[in-house]
Amino acid sequence: xxxxxxxxxxxxxxxxxxxxxxxxxxxxxxxxxxxxxxxxxxxxxxxxxxxxxxxxxxxxxxxxxxxxxxxxxxxxxxxxxxxxxxxxxxxxxxxxxxxxxxxxxxxxxxxxxxxxxxxxxxxxxxxxxxxxxxxxxxxxxxxxxxxxxxxxxxxxxxxxxxxxxxxxxxxxxxxxxxxxxxxxxxxxxxxxxxxxxxxxxxxxxxxxxxxxxxxxxxxxxxxxxxxxxxxxxxxxxxxxxxxxxxxxxxxxxxxxxxxxxxxxxxxxxxxxxxxxxxxxxxxxxxxxxxxxxxxxxxxxxxxxxxxxxxxxxxxxxxxxxxxxxxxxxxxxxxxxxxxxxxxxxxxxxxxxxxxxxxxxxxxxxxxxxxxxxxxxxxxxxxxxxxxxxxxxxxxxxxxxxxxxxxxxxxxxxxxxxxxxxxxxxxxxxxxxxxxxxxxxxxxxxxxxxxxxxxxxxxxxxxxxxxxxxxxxxxxxxxxxxxxxxxxxxxxxxxxxxxxxxxxxxxxxxxxxxxxxxxxxxxxxxxxxxxxxxxxxxxxxxxxxxxxxxxxxxxxxxxxxxxxxxxxxxxxxxxxxxxxxxxxxxxxxxxxxxxxxxxxxxxxxxxxxxxxxxxxxxxxxxxxxx
Amino acid sequence: xxxxxxxxxxxxxxxxxxxxxxxxxxxxxxxxxxxxxxxxxxxxxxxxxxxxxxxxxxxxxxxxxxxxxxxxxxxxxxxxxxxxxxxxxxxxxxxxxxxxxxxxxxxxxxxxxxxxxxxxxxxxxxxxxxxxxxxxxxxxxxxxxxxxxxxxxxxxxxxxxxxxxxxxxxxx
Amino acid sequence: xxxxxxxxxxxxxxxxxxxxxxxxxxxxxxxxxxxxxxxxxxxxxxxxxxxxxxxxxxxxxxxxxxxxxxxxxxxxxxxxxxxxxxxxxxxxxxxxxxxxxxxxxxxxxxxxxxxxxxxx
Numbered sequence: 001x002x003x004x005x006x007x008x009x010x011x012x013x014x015x016x017x018x019x020x021x022x023x024x025x026x027x028x029x030x031x032x033x034x035x036x037x038x039x040x041x042x043x044x045x046x047x048x049x050x051x052x053x054x055x056x057x058x059x060x061x062x063x064x065x066x067x068x069x070x071x072x073x074x075x076x077x078x079x080x081x082x083x084x085x086x087x088x089x090x091x092x093x094x095x096x097x098x099x100x101x102x103x104x105x106x107x108x109x110x111x112x113x114x115x116x117x118x119x120x121x122x123x124x125x126x127x128x129x130x131x132x133x134x135x136x137x138x139x140x141x142x143x144x145x146x147x148x149x150x151x152x153x154x155x156x157x158x159x160x161x162x163x164x165x166x167x168x169x170x171x172x173x174x175x176x177x178x179x180x181x182x183x184x185x186x187x188x189x190x191x192x193x194x195x196x197x198x199x200x201x202x203x204x205x206x207x208x209x210x211x212x213x214x215x216x217x218x219x220x221x222x223x224x225x226x227x228x229x230x231x232x233x234x235x236x237x238x239x240x241x242x243x244x245x246x247x248x249x250x251x252x253x254x255x256x257x258x259x260x261x262x263x264x265x266x267x268x269x270x271x272x273x274x275x276x277x278x279x280x281x282x283x284x285x286x287x288x289x290x291x292x293x294x295x296x297x298x299x300x301x302x303x304x305x306x307x308x309x310x311x312x313x314x315x316x317x318x319x320x321x322x323x324x325x326x327x328x329x330x331x332x333x334x335x336x337x338x339x340x341x342x343x344x345x346x347x348x349x350x351x352x353x354x355x356x357x358x359x360x361x362x363x364x365x366x367x368x369x370x371x372x373x374x375x376x377x378x379x380x381x382x383x384x385x386x387x388x389x390x391x392x393x394x395x396x397x398x399x400x401x402x403x404x405x406x407x408x409x410x411x412x413x414x415x416x417x418x419x420x421x422x423x424x425x426x427x428x429x430x431x432x433x434x435x436x437x438x439x440x441x442x443x444x445x446x447x448x449x450x451x452x453x454x455x456x457x458x459x460x461x462x463x464x465x466x467x468x469x470x471x472x473x474x475x476x477x478x479x480x481x482x483x484x485x486x487x488x489x490x491x492x493x494x495x496x497x498x499x500x501x502x503x504x505x506x507x508x509x510x511x512x513x514x515x516x517x518x519x520x521x522x523x524x525x526x527x528x529x530x531x532x533x534x535x536x537x538x539x540x541x542x543x544x545x546x547x548x549x550x551x552x553x554x555x556x557x558x559x560x561x562x563x564x565x566x567x568x569x570x571x572x573x574x575x576x577x578x579x580x581x582x583x584x585x586x587x588x589x590x591x592x593x594x595x596x597x598x599x600x601x602x603x604x605x606x607x608x609x610x611x612x613x614x615x616x617x618x619x620x621x622x623x624x625x
Numbered sequence: 626x627x628x629x630x631x632x633x634x635x636x637x638x639x640x641x642x643x644x645x646x647x648x649x650x651x652x653x654x655x656x657x658x659x660x661x662x663x664x665x666x667x668x669x670x671x672x673x674x675x676x677x678x679x680x681x682x683x684x685x686x687x688x689x690x691x692x693x694x695x696x697x698x699x700x701x702x703x704x705x706x707x708x709x710x711x712x713x714x715x716x717x718x719x720x721x722x723x724x725x726x727x728x729x730x731x732x733x734x735x736x737x738x739x740x741x742x743x744x745x746x747x748x749x750x751x752x753x754x755x756x757x758x759x760x761x762x763x764x765x766x767x768x769x770x771x772x773x774x775x776x777x778x779x780x781x782x783x784x785x786x787x788x789x790x791x792x793x794x795x796x797x
Numbered sequence: 798x799x800x801x802x803x804x805x806x807x808x809x810x811x812x813x814x815x816x817x818x819x820x821x822x823x824x825x826x827x828x829x830x831x832x833x834x835x836x837x838x839x840x841x842x843x844x845x846x847x848x849x850x851x852x853x854x855x856x857x858x859x860x861x862x863x864x865x866x867x868x869x870x871x872x873x874x875x876x877x878x879x880x881x882x883x884x885x886x887x888x889x890x891x892x893x894x895x896x897x898x899x900x901x902x903x904x905x906x907x908x909x910x911x912x913x914x915x916x917x
Contacts, residue, residue: 234843241838296646298654298837310650318643322636329632344913352909360902371894373649381890382656384832386840386883393898500825502842502853565845582845585700585728587753591850656837658878728847754851755858761876763834763848 003067006055007146013048013103014136016041021129024122034118038125039110045132046103053087053100056145060087065156068147069093075158075559077530085169086159091293091309092145094172099135101173101180106132109184109209116197116205123191124184130323131183134316142309158559161531165231171223175247178217179285182250184209185257186282189275190324193331198271203264206278208618210261213281214254215614221247222607233567233580235500235595237603240387242297245369246288252362253281259351259358266413269348273355275332279324284366286317296373343415350408357401364393395452402455402488406462409477423465431457439496453492459485476617483609490602500595506588516542518594531557533566536581536590550594552581576600658761660779666771667759674726674734674748685747691720691796692771695745695784696757698727699737701765707783711744714789719796724748727757727765770795827856827866830883831873840883 020041027035056069060083065071073090074083088097106128113121139145188206192198224247229237238244257277264274291297294310342348368385375381406427410420435453439446463482470478501513511518519539526533534554541547553566563583570577575598582591669682686692695711697704714720724745726734751757760769761779770778770792778795780788828842828849835846841853859869873881885891 232843233845234839236843239839239843290646294650295654296649296652298656307650311647314643314646314650318639321639325632325636325639349909352912356902356905356909359905360898363901364898367894367897371891374645375890375894376652377645377648379890382878382880383885383890384880384883385885385894386830386832388830388884389894392884393895397902502825502828504850504854580845582850584850585698585847586730586733587728591845593845656834656880658834658876658880728851753854754847755855758848758852758855758876763877 002055002058002062003064003146003148004055006052006059007144009048009052009055010136010140010144010146013045013052013099014133014140016045016048017129017133017136020045021126021133024126024129028119028122032118034110034114034121038122039107042103042107042110042125046100046107049096049100049103053096056093056096057084057087060084063156065154066149066152067145068149069145071149071153071156073159074156076155077559078159078164081166082159082164082169088172089159089163089169092139092143094176095135095139095143096145097173098176098180099132099139101176102128102132102135102183105180105184109188112208113205116201117195119195120188120191120197120202123194124188127187127190128183131187131320134320138309138312138316142312155559158557160560161555161557161562161564162231165227167223167227167230171220171227174216174223175220178213178215178220178254179250179288181209181213181216182254182281182285185213185278186320186324189278190327193275193327196331196333198268198275198332200265200268203261203274207258207261207265210254210258211614211617214251214258215611217247217251217254218607218611218614221251222604222611226604229600230567230569233565233593235567235578235580235593235597237600240368240390242369243292245365246291249362249365249369250281250284250288252358252365253277253284256355256358256362257281259354263348263351272332275328279321279328283317283321283324286313286320290314290317291369297369342413345411345416347408347411347413347416350404350411353404354401354408357397357404360397361394364390368393395448398488399451399455402459402485405481405484406455406459409466409474409481410462424462427458427461427465428454431455431461445496449492449496453489453496456485456488456492460489476613479613479616480610481613483606483613486602486606486609490599490606493599494597494603497598498595500593502591502593504584504587504589505592506590509589511592516540516596518592520590520592530559531555534581534583536592538579538592538594540577540594548577550577550579552579554581554583571601573601574598657781658763660781664775666769666774666776667761669749669756669759671725671749671751671756674724674731674750680747680749685723686771686774689773692723693720693792694723694725694760694769694771696725696727696751696760696762696765696767698729698765699733700729701727703783704766705741707766707785708741708744710784710786710789712742714792715742715744717793717796720792721746725757725760726750728752728754772796823866824853824856824860827869828853830870832881832883834877834881 020038023035023038023041027038056067058064059067059070060074061080063070063074063076063083065074069090069092073093074086078086087093106125109124109128110121113124185206188202188209192202192206221244224244225237228239229235257274260270260274260277263270290310290313293313294307296310368389372383372385375383407424431454432450434457435450439449439453459481463478463485466474466478467482499513499515501511501518503511503518505511505518505520507520507522509520511520517540519541521537521539523537524535526535532555534556535551536553538550538552539547540550548570550568550570552568555564555566556562557564565580565582567578567580569579575596578593578595578597580593582593584591666682666686671680671682672678673680693711693714711722714722722745724747726748729750749756757763757767760767764781766783768780768784768788769776770780778791784792825842829840831841831852833839833841833844833846833849833852835848836844839849841849856869859872864872870882879886885894887895
């Protein structure tokens with residue numbers, strides 16, 4: 001029943017798109033003000049999508065296995081929370097969620113933009129409707145969440161246990177808020193070009209949306225990363241997997257846009273660039289969807305691969321790209337006023353430098369991700385592009401980037417000179433000595449690591465000092481930059497000082513490493529409702545005499561029949577201790593992985609700080625960037 | 626002039642990208658290594674399946690016979706599927722079947738053979754899976770057709786009827 | 798071409814992977830640079846598949862035999878194809894992969910400089 005209602009509401013929703021487009025076009029010609037009818041229609045459309053979405057959730061809660069999506073991804077024994085999150089934990093449901101956010105955001109946009117020119121609002125709505133219609137058709141034609149199966153199966157196939165995780169349950173909605181927010185930026189940029197509204201006012205108005213999408217996207221990526229760390233049992237938080245890269249690319253573009261908009265809201269310069277970035281951000285989000293859902297890339301994410309879906313998104317994506325190129329060429333006049341005067345040493349330049357590096361990082365990730373596809377199609381050679389590639393091309397460039405980031409925010413607009421040279425020199429010296437001292441103890445990759453850590457420390461000290469000097473001015477930016485320095489420091493320390501052992505151990509055996517010994521004491525069996533657990537007991541002794549007891553687990557689930565390994569993680573402020581145990585076919589030993597990961601928790605904290613900084617400027621204008 | 630030129634280049638790039646993505650959609654996204662990477666039989670020294678005697682590869686493949694080296698395990702489900710085709714090869718005079726028992730234990734493996742029949746002339750055991758890597762294998766089952774110490778054909782995954790016919794044709 | 802050479806040397810110096818670390822470390826380093834053929838999104842280091850576990854044993858064995866990191870890579874490349882290496886080699890197929898980002902970086906710099914140059 002719920003499925004049926006959901007299915008019908010979808011069709012009604014699509015119908016309303018037609019109505020909205022019709023009334024918008026009429027309103028465009030005739031009236032002076034925006035027709036109230038259009039706003040009402042948009043709300044009704046949103047309402048229909050909400051009903052459809054709830055229809056799916058209710059089908060999941062009721063375990064209505066006559067619905068194909070529910071049958072494929074749910075099970076009666078699943079906890080309620082995961083039944084609900086299961087609604088968007090699959091391809092069909094997640095697209096419905098996209099659509100929900102799309103219609104939600106355009107409604108919010110219409111309310112929030114009542115100070116803006118009518119034509120601009122209508123055009124934004126029209127472009128947004130093009131996207132919405134595209135998604136409606138995609139959903140209904142190729143991936144309907146409401147397919148009916150008869151006869152009704154008694155039991156569903158179940159949700160992969162590694163997807164049953166709280167972080168992963170809220171990861172897609174948050175991430176989509178970011179992705180879809182970029183669709184508003186896209187539509188509004190196109191509308192601004194068509195109506196010649198590319199101006200400071202536009203920049204001020206769209207900044208809110210840029211910030212919001214950026215905050216959500218950052219949080220979404222963070223949640224995905226946290227999930228990977230706790231659930232995948234590999235002990236890492238970033239793998240340069242295509243799916244991760246795909247979320248990182250729009251993030252780079254958005255971050256660039258955010259900084260670019262800051263300049264644009266003060267002066268009418270960099271307008272073409274801002275337009276290109278607005279288009280690129282959404283195009284990258286969409287290509288991400290394409291790359292992940294079409295199965296063209298080989299990644300850990302498992303969505304059912306269907307070339308038909310891939311083809312649809314591909315055509316849709318390129319239609320949008322060509323539409324925007326067309327509008328950009330014919331409507332956008334790149335002529336900027338003579339306001340274009342700022343000097344070498346100025347905040348403008350430092351923002352340009354930020355943009356420059358961000359674009360470089362973006363291009364590394366983009367090229368690394370899609371190059372294998374190109375190579376395979378052209379030469380039939382198959383290669384892999386993995387972490388070493390990204391590290392080699394990104395790490396060296398991080399050094400000047402961090403230093404520029406430390407200096408930039410202290411400069412004045414238009415013209416400036418180096419301020420506080422004294423402090424800068426002191427910070428640089430302290431940073432260098434400190435890093436040399438720390439790295440020397442470990443004597444690995446001395447040169448690069450010292451320079452990297454130095455630049456990160458430099459940024460850390462500079463941003464810390466700004467808290468005292470600037471007080472509440474620019475607090476938002478200050479917190480975000482401080483968070484970024486903390487992030488880089490924690491990642492570097494995490495990388496440099498992590499210590500890991502992978503070995504095969506039998507029960508009762510001991511493994512001696514340089515700094516600790518692992519003692520595999522015994523195993524226990526426990527029977528749970530939907531899985532059987534084998535729990536290992538490990539005693540780890542360190543050189544200084546302290547000990548840790550870790551209990552990694554193997555879980556043998558009954559539905560679907562999957563063996564997962566649950567890591568045991570001991571977290572404290574400075575280090576995480578991470579242990580997993582894996583079953584090896586027909587051997588007496590288990591495969592043991594033990595890792596000591598310093599500053600793990602600080603990676604999460606610092607990203608939270610960055611997003612906190614970003615969202616601060618929503619609440620109080622005083623802190624604004 | 627210049628302002629028209631740059632967008633044109635971009636449009637061209639996007640069209641090329643489109644075509645490549647379109648073609649890329651048709652390629653399988655799972656990688657399987659090319660089946661003619663390795664030609665020489667990699668040397669090994671392994672324990673025999675039945676007892677602890679050491680078997681050296683050079684002593685096996687030296688004759689002027691055809692050999693089918695089959696990697697299998699009792700816990701591997703596709704191995705059961707291919708087993709009937711291996712049994713059909715057993716009676717062929719021209720080919721000798723060598724089994725490489727992968728990460729298995731003796732009890733399970735011998736009951737597997739008792740139930741389904743033993744097609745192998747010789748079985749060696751690869752307890753920790755390292756020998757299979759020397760062969761460039763990465764899963765079970767995999768089979769290699771060998772003649773005069775050269776791998777002439779490699780089969781990834783279970784042998785099916787088509788593969789069987791091909792083998793019979795090759796060794797004729 | 799000269800520039801490319803210098804650039805590669807600089808990159809290599811900056812990333813020079815520890816010369817002589819202890820065994821566990823380099824075994825892990827090597828496994829991290831290899832892609833698992835069973836769970837194809839993972840590195841051999843991260844993967845717990847039967848293949849990956851055995852491959853780690855093989856790497857260890859090869860290190861014991863005195864093979865260098867490079868030799869192990871080329872050994873595995875011969876067995877499984879270039880695909881298994883996460884760090885693409887710099888050759889005809891990958892010129893663009895390595896150089897395009899750098900070209901984009903240089904072009905970006907040129908655009909910024911031009912912006913100032915034009916004004917004066």
